Each structure stands twice: as structure tokens, then as C-alpha cells.
Amino acid sequence: MDKPAKKTLHLKIALAIIFSALLPAALGLFIPLTPPFYILIGIGCSILSITFLFWTLKPLGQLIKNTREFAGGSLNIRADIRSGDEFEDVGTAFNLMVDKISKTLQQLETDRDVTVSEKNKLNEILTTLIDGIIAVDFNKNILLFNKSAQELTGFSETEVLGKPIDQVIHFFADQDEILSKTYCKENFNQTAKLIGKSGKQTRINLMSTQVDDQTQSHLSSVLMLHDLSREEELEQMKLDFVSMASHELKTPLTSIVGYLSVALNENKDKIPAESLQLLQKAFTSAQQLQTLIQNLLNVNKIERDKFTVSNESVDYLPILSKVVEDLRNQANQKNIVLTLKADNLQKVFADPIRIAEVLTNLVANAINYTNPGGKVEITTSVSPTELITTISDTGAGIPKEAISHLFTKFFRVSNLEQKGNKGTGLGLYISKSIVEKLRGKIWAESEEGHGSKFSFTLPLATQTAGFLDRNKFTAQAIQSGSLNY
Ligand SMILES: Nc1ncnc2c1ncn2[C@@H]1O[C@H](COP(=O)(O)OP(=O)(O)OP(=O)(O)O)[C@@H](O)[C@H]1O
Ligand SMILES: [Mg+2]
Structure with missing residues (x-):
């Protein structure tokens, strides 16, 4: 008181x-x-x-x-x-x-020290960040420009602070410039080309975050510029290495498979059964290795956008029958009934070699992932413009959550039922690329414990002249490399 x-x-x-x-x-x-x-x-x-x-x-x-x-x-x-x-x-x-x-002044002094220390920490963090950080206010004027942003763009902080971002920094998607009204939006995330001060071009990933208005910081958006050039360089080096290693392995392996095949055929009756069995095992393993290397080379080509297919009017039934007959032995060994239900098929637009690869992978998968005594059936049906091929089996099936990942690189289902099956998870990825290049679609339906169904479509060759011309044009464009999709 x-x-x-x-x-x-x-x-x-x-x-x-x-x-x-x-x-x-x-x-x-x-x-x-x-x-x-x-x-x-x-x-x-x-x-x-x-x-x-x-x-x-x-x-x-x-x-x-x-x-x-x-x-x-x-x-x-x-x-x-x-x-x-x-x-x-x-x-x-x-x-x-x-x-x-005095107390208020002391408190203010302490607060100022804390603010200065926090500011220094933030500056330190922003400086050490590898990604460029640019912050703009509500008028899209630059408020913050960290060291990496300066290195990426070639502009110093004093040259850009307070200036409208659209006047100084230029981002392009293909030929079109992306302006701040487009990228200063929540969740903007896109690869773009950054044109720096001296006209230097850098491929970046441009990400933007909107700042909460309540903070009274006058910030409206924070942009993050992630330099992609180093990653792309590394990715290219990886692709080059895989390509070189696969090619180096391919040649001697072709000789090994050839010699083993000759040795097996010529000595069938001359060598003891045990040695013959060993030779047979070596031949099968060498063939598996050959398939793996071919798959790696194919994936490599797909990723370099160098995977080409021809697109011609072909008789589909002989291709289908040959694949089924080639795999019949494999099915018989597992006591699996393999049936093909197709006759009088119309011609389709396809690459005969590539489409045989797709069929081989799908039918081999059905045999591999079906228990002995099961059934694998290949059927065809026709929609107005497409031929649909379906490969169904009575195998272990695929868990629901795995279905959307099946066509991605190196994906394999890891449930108990499929344990012990060797594979690299490349077959379906390559098959999808081939089918899509041939203007078809591929999909899977399955229920765990109730078998699986893989289907794909191919355009029928009995189309109007316009459609035919379009396909010819597409095929030629793909071959010449002028069209990539
Ligand atoms: N018919 C099927 N039934 C059950 N699971 C299947 C079937 N087909 C494919 N899968 C699952 O999908 C995965 C991916 O198949 P994919 O053909 O891409 O690779 P892979 O057979 O493992 O190896 P490879 O590259 O030698 O073909 C398989 O590992 C398997 O788990
Ligand atoms: Mg496979």
C-alpha cells in the first residue's frame, strides 16, 4: 500500500x-x-x-x-x-x-543481445545452406538473399535487396519465363532454368513456401533454389558406368553361354549324368546373368531416353505362340498347366522383338510366382481399337499395397510366399516402358492368395488410314530420335 x-x-x-x-x-x-x-x-x-x-x-x-x-x-x-x-x-x-x-533498460539490452545473437545464428545457417534462399515481401521485392543465392545468380546482396524479384532473377520452364505471381504460391515445386547475371544458365529445382501473415515479418514468400547440375552430373556418371560395365560383361558372357550350349548338345550322351547336370546348372546360371545384363542395359537406355522401338503392323499370334512354347518346358518342370486361348487374331502395331520380351517377362513371372500344380492362362480380347492380352495365374497373388509399385524399378514383393524366387525387379519396369512406347497400357489386378492377372493393350493395325499414318509418323519420329515420350 x-x-x-x-x-x-x-x-x-x-x-x-x-x-x-x-x-x-x-x-x-x-x-x-x-x-x-x-x-x-x-x-x-x-x-x-x-x-x-x-x-x-x-x-x-x-x-x-x-x-x-x-x-x-x-x-x-x-x-x-x-x-x-x-x-x-x-x-x-x-x-x-x-x-x-534501469530495469527496463537492462531488459531491453538483454533482449537486444538475444535478438542480435539469433539474427547472427540465422545468418550463419542461411550462409552455410547449400541451397539458395530468397525471401520476398508482399510487393515481391527481395528482402533476403543468402550466399548460395548470390553464387547461383552471380548477383551480390546489395545489387538485389529491395528490388522487384521479376526484374532481377529470371526462371524459365522450357521457353516460357515463370514469374513471381506463378511461383510465389503455396507448394510450388518445379524444375526450372535459372538465368544468372552474366547469362549463365543453371538447372535448378525451385520451391516456394508462403509465410504466415501473422508474424508481421513483412515476408510473403521464401524461395529455395536447389542446384541440380551436380546431381545430374553424378546421375550421368552412374548411367555411363552401368552402361560400360554391362557392355564389358555382355561379350564374354555371350561366349560362355554359346560354349556351354555347344558343350551340352555335343556331349549329351558322352559324359556322366552328374557332370551333365552340373553343366546344365552352369548354362542356366549364365543365361540368367545374360538376362540380367540385358535388363540393366535396357533400363540404362530407358533412363537416357535412348530406348527405341519399331512400330509396324505385325502378326501377333506367331509371336504369342513362340513365347508360350519357349516357356512350356519351364512350366512343365513346375507341373504348371500353361494354356494359350487365342486364334484368328488381327494384326497389331508393335515391335515384334520388344513385344516378345514383354510377353516372356509376364508369362515367366506367372510361372515363377505360381506354386507347382497351378495354372497359367494367356487370353486375348478385342476392344474397338485395341487388342488386350491377359496373363492370369493361380499363384500367391500380390498384396494390395504393392500393386501400385509393381512397375517401378527394382521393386519386388517381399512376402513369405515369394521368398526364394530370384529376380531383380526390372522386368515389369521395362515391360511398361515398351508397352507405353507402343501406345499401349499395362496394368495388374490381384488379390493376395487368389492369383494375379496382368494385362496390356496394343493398337490394332486394322485402323483407318489416318490412324495408320499417324502411327507410322510416330514410329519414324521415335526411331529418328525427334520424338521422346
Ligand atoms: N504373376 C505374379 N504373381 C505374383 N507376384 C508377381 C507376379 N508378377 C510379378 N510379381 C511381383 O512383382 C515383382 C516385380 O516383377 P518383375 O518382373 O519386375 O521383377 P522380377 O521378376 O523380380 O525380376 P526380373 O527383373 O528378373 O523380371 C516380382 O518380384 C514379384 O514380387
Ligand atoms: Mg520378372
């Missing part, structure tokens, strides 16, 4: 007035004095009352001095007034005020 304010100052002043004016008057009334003596008493009283007044007002001078010192920056100054009157109250209030101001 606040102490009640003292009220002694006006009493002191009243006393001084009484002393200087009333006392000589009273003396004059009651004691008969000669004028000179009376004047002397009057002067004496006035001197005493003035001295008393000076003594009463002395703390005011000290307060003024203390206030001046405080204003001059001495935060530790305190008024020491013990006059017992209102000046003592003012002195106490002054000390309280000085205390509060």
Missing part, C-alpha cells in the same frame, strides 16, 4: 512567512520600541526566515542535480533526501522511477 503523502512543506513555508512578517508586527504592537530598533528586529527576522526557506528548499536543488545526472546516463544514481516533507516523497518516487527505468 502507498504511504500517505506528507503535507509539511506548506507548513514550513507558512512558518517562514509568519516569522518574517507577523513576528515583527506583533513585537511592535506589544513592546514599545524605537523605530531604529524596530527596523533592526524586522531585518533580523527576515534574514532568519530567508535562511529557513533556503534550508527548506535545499532538497529541491539535490533533486534537480540527481535528475540531471540520471538524464546524463548515470543509471545508478539515487536521491538521498531525508527532509521529512514532500521533497522526501518526491525523492522516494524519483528513486522508484529510476529503478524501473
